[in-house]
Amino acid sequence: MPLQFDSSRYQRLESLSLNTSSPAAIRFTTDQGQAVLVEASAPGVFRLSMGTPAATGKPASGSATRAAALHDLLARDEAIGEAVVEQADVGGQPGWRIVQGDNVLEIAAHPVRLALYRKGQQVLASSADEDLCPLGTEDASAPASWALCFDLAAGEAVHGLGESRIMLDRRAERVVSDEAGSRALPLAWSPRGWGLYVNTLESVVHDIGLPEFAPDSYVVTVADAQLDVFLFVGEPAEILNQYTQLTGRAGQPTLWSMGAWLHQAADTGAEQLASVAGQMRSRGVPVDAVSFRPPAAWEIRAKLNLEWDAARFPDPRQVLGEFKGLDLKVCAPGFPGVPTHSPMFAELEDKGWLLTDETGAAQVFAGVPASAGGSFGLLDLTHRDVWTFWRDKIRQIMDEGVDAVSCDIQFDIPDGVEARNGDTGARLRTAYPMLAKRCLFEAAAWNKTPPEGVVWSRDLFPTGQRLPMQAPVSVPNTWEGLAESLRAALTSGASGLPAHAHDIGSPEHPLGTMTPELYLRWLAAGVFSSHLRFHAVPGLLPWDFGDEAFQHAQTLMQWRYRLIPYVLGVIEDAARTGLPVQRSMALSFPDDPEAHAHELQYLLGPALLVVPAVQPGNQIRVYFPKGEAWWDLNTGWRYEGGTSWTFECGLDRLPVFGREGHMLCLGPAAQHTGEFNSARILDEVWLFGMPVHNPSVMRNKIRVMQMQGSSYAKGLEGLKILPSEGLEVKRRGAEVRISRAR
Structure with missing residues (x-):
């Protein structure tokens, strides 16, 4: 693998012409006669295919083998979204806007460039660096490798792409999909609001802002005759949701x-x-x-x-x-x-x-x-x-x-x-x-x-x-x-x-x-x-x-x-949302850059902020993300978001904080899970302010409703409820009313 991307190997796609369009699929042809398919794969998801059977309308060699393969990558191959195609002026050149509500894929016809917009703001665009190849193939007559190059904003972080022990931000790294040492996974995303997934089993190289040759660019090279790329628009949680719907979600681990x-x-x-x-x-x-x-x-x-x-x-x-x-x-x-x-x-x-x-x-x-x-x-x-x-x-x-x-x-x-x-x-x-x-x-x-x-x-x-x-x-x-x-x-x-x-x-x-x-x-x-x-x-x-x-x-x-x-319960939620058990600050709070700097803090599920101690001493610095209030599990004190505090924390505990509006459902102490009573798996419930969210809990049957300034919870029969300061709890048959203390 070369130490840097060689753009001279790739021929840029110089122009596109529109063939046909429908709400789900738009077909183009390049100046080299290649078929290009753009699909509204799902809300906030655009699929770009070149050289694939779907794009060409012709069966690929070995397609029968691929169709019957045990290792199909997509759980959902068909497009389920809809889009409107508009002719547009794109950077002074003719082009098209493919619109899905607030999300837009913009395509310039000559030369071929891509840009993603979310709520009117550009979140990703093809590289403007003339030394790079915005979109091109190694051999236009018989493609064997493709390149896509995108600009990165100053200080923009890129997340995902697999396991790293160095930093959560993958910028300044090279990730090679088929090298065991890369610990690679195929999804990349940015807190700015974009994501990218290359749908292939062939080798994919991600050069993310490498200082040696393209510090402000994200370069993706795909060693496949077929280019099949999904572009996502949205918050990171929305991107993970759509990505896992597309590629499949987790089975259930045992208790x-x-x-x-x-x-x-x-x-x-x-x-x-x-x-x-x-x-x-x-x-x-x-x-x-x-x-x-x-x-x-x-x-x-x-x-x-x-x-x-x-x-x-x-x-x-x-x-x-x-x-x-x-x-x-x-x-x-x-x-x-x-x-x-x-x-x-x-x-x-x-x-x-x-x-x-x-x-x-x-x-x-x-x-x-x-x-x-x-x-x-x-x-x-x-x-x-x-x-x-x-x-x-x-x-x-x-x-x-x-x-x-x-x-x-x-x-x-x-x-x-x-x-x-x-x-x-x-x-x-x-x-x-x-x-x-x-x-x-x-x-x-x-x-x-x-x-x-x-x-x-x-x-x-x-x-x-x-x-x-x-x-x-x-x-x-x-x-x-x-x-x-x-x-x-x-x-x-x-x-x-x-x-x-x-x-x-x-x-x-x-x-x-x-x-x-x-x-x-x-x-x-x-x-x-x-x-x-x-x-x-x-x-x-x-x-x-x-x-x-x-x-x-x-x-x-x-x-x-x-x-x-x-x-x-959080893992069961992953099968519905795609969100992991341990969630980084960038994933959970993309609009709070100060939170991202505290990279080892994380959310455990939706309700708990955990701050691990990673150096000697009992003093631990905590940043509370903006837009939320947080309740100390150890003291019951409440802290406003957007603030930093230093806590004295002994060796029998960690700084852990409940997220306002959430509940924490706890089971009994046990020597092994076989001691759990399957009919009553819960023991008590902790409230962090007025509950407004349904809790994460296995086999969840607890529901929260709001009415007239109070919350009404069903499914808490027989459980001990610990309200936070300023709240009172009254049982009304099978229903629990939680309101402000009078």
């Missing part, structure tokens, strides 16, 4: 996954893991699930059966039964690889069930942790029979008592490797982890409506937001490591992923840097996240830091379990 996880230590067996889990329970630290380390717990053997690793699991039923006896769920590592030493390798190669090299033989991959360092071949999951086979075999494993499968498969697949459906190179590198995770989730969610299950994975790929959660990042056991883990969660959420787990420390890094203070701050951040996991490693367990720190850890974990109904 138990919201509890604490415990991960196996290296060089230990199931007995030691069960012993540590039992200690946690006996010492009053709740835990719900255990997870085993790689390598894979089973492999394909005779008669295409999955057989457990006899050395680690001599009696799988007995091992699983021991954990079930402790009311613990089990996550075991799986892997779609076939060891070369296995007698099944040659048989599967003959069946054509493995990815192949340039000679047509099965590709042999070097060892990875999941294969215990041994060489292997990969099941060709683009082959529907293979995909179904692996799904059904994993389903059988889960019927034996495994509750979830962990699997990391995102590594560099060489360009010469090919799948049965023709995928190779960047396309295969992008598609393979997506296929593996979809297969595992379908196995976990078998016959459940709505689909519910857990796949524990670090892999990132397009449509990753269809899975309920993302596994945590391994970072140093330092204050900066804690900050990195928070950035990873917030950038993943800003890219469309609903939930990101947090590890409490990392056994892959030196443990001596983990102090009692840092451990408790780390644990507090994990408590106020979607999922958290402990490590069964001496030096990273809650009782390893002294009695006082252990008592604080117990208090924090009580908070965690009381928060579960709220957190699960």
Whole structure:
């Protein structure tokens, strides 16, 4: 990949002519005779297609294969919006305005340029830099690569595009979609009010204000003969909503996954893991699930059966039964690889069930942790029979008592490797982890409506937001490591992923840097996240830091379990809104630039502002976003938005604030989620000022209505209600009236 964008490789599209138009679709032709289709894909969403079957009206080569592919990127391909086309003067040149209410896509005919407008204000426009290519192709007669270049305003931030531990703003970065190190996801957006998604499995390079050659430009190069781009207009929350409607939304995680996880230590067996889990329970630290380390717990053997690793699991039923006896769920590592030493390798190669090299033989991959360092071949999951086979075999494993499968498969697949459906190179590198995770989730969610299950994975790929959660990042056991883990969660959420787990420390890094203070701050951040996991490693367990720190850890974990109904309710909301559990300031408050500067503050769902401590000391600076008032969960005091305060915060708590107009529904304290009463999952409700919003809570049946200056809530029968200062609560049968105190 070149270090900078070479505009000389690309021929600009010099002119367009209008062919036909309808409320949903407008067809153009370029000066080179290329067909261009612009669709009103949805309200605030414009689709620009060139060289695609939809644009040309001709079936693409291999279109039958694409239509039947297991890795379709779009959950909704048809346009559902409407637009009006107007001829217009665009920068002194003829052109068109494609209007959807307050949102407008402006197209200049000569030379071809694009501009997006929201409520009359330009939010994105093709680059005016003559050294760049506003819109062009590498070869007009046979396009193989496309380029789009846009101007960035001074100081404009760009968010999304995957996971980053460095900054939430991706400006001055290069992100390459098929490089595992880029941790890439395909959605980019700006608080100014625009978003961009390139719909392809081929390699996409995002150069976002690179100081070396285009500090004021966002350059996108697409290594695909077909250009298919979606442009979004709106606030970031609206963009995530439309993006996830377009590309698919999350399945439902299980209730138990919201509890604490415990991960196996290296060089230990199931007995030691069960012993540590039992200690946690006996010492009053709740835990719900255990997870085993790689390598894979089973492999394909005779008669295409999955057989457990006899050395680690001599009696799988007995091992699983021991954990079930402790009311613990089990996550075991799986892997779609076939060891070369296995007698099944040659048989599967003959069946054509493995990815192949340039000679047509099965590709042999070097060892990875999941294969215990041994060489292997990969099941060709683009082959529907293979995909179904692996799904059904994993389903059988889960019927034996495994509750979830962990699997990391995102590594560099060489360009010469090919799948049965023709995928190779960047396309295969992008598609393979997506296929593996979809297969595992379908196995976990078998016959459940709505689909519910857990796949524990670090892999990132397009449509990753269809899975309920993302596994945590391994970072140093330092204050900066804690900050990195928070950035990873917030950038993943800003890219469309609903939930990101947090590890409490990392056994892959030196443990001596983990102090009692840092451990408790780390644990507090994990408590106020979607999922958290402990490590069964001496030096990273809650009782390893002294009695006082252990008592604080117990208090924090009580908070965690009381928060579960709220957190699960927020994830259920993600399936309706596309918004993640942890929401950055730029995502939640795009019109408040001062809030964006506090990048590690975040909203946990819609109701809670969380301010993690990421440096030593009890003094923590908090900025309250404008337009809201905020209530301190620790003191009940109210703070106006647009102000900054410094709080003295002990090690048993974090600064957490309730958003005015919202409610927080809490469950009971418990040792595991199996103790929850499914008929009464809630214990009490906290009010932050007069409630005007329906609360986020699992299986939500609580509704709030306003009338004559009071709020009336239904669904709070039998719950303890804690009003904020100045409010009174009166029960009226099945209804609760909340009004100003007289």
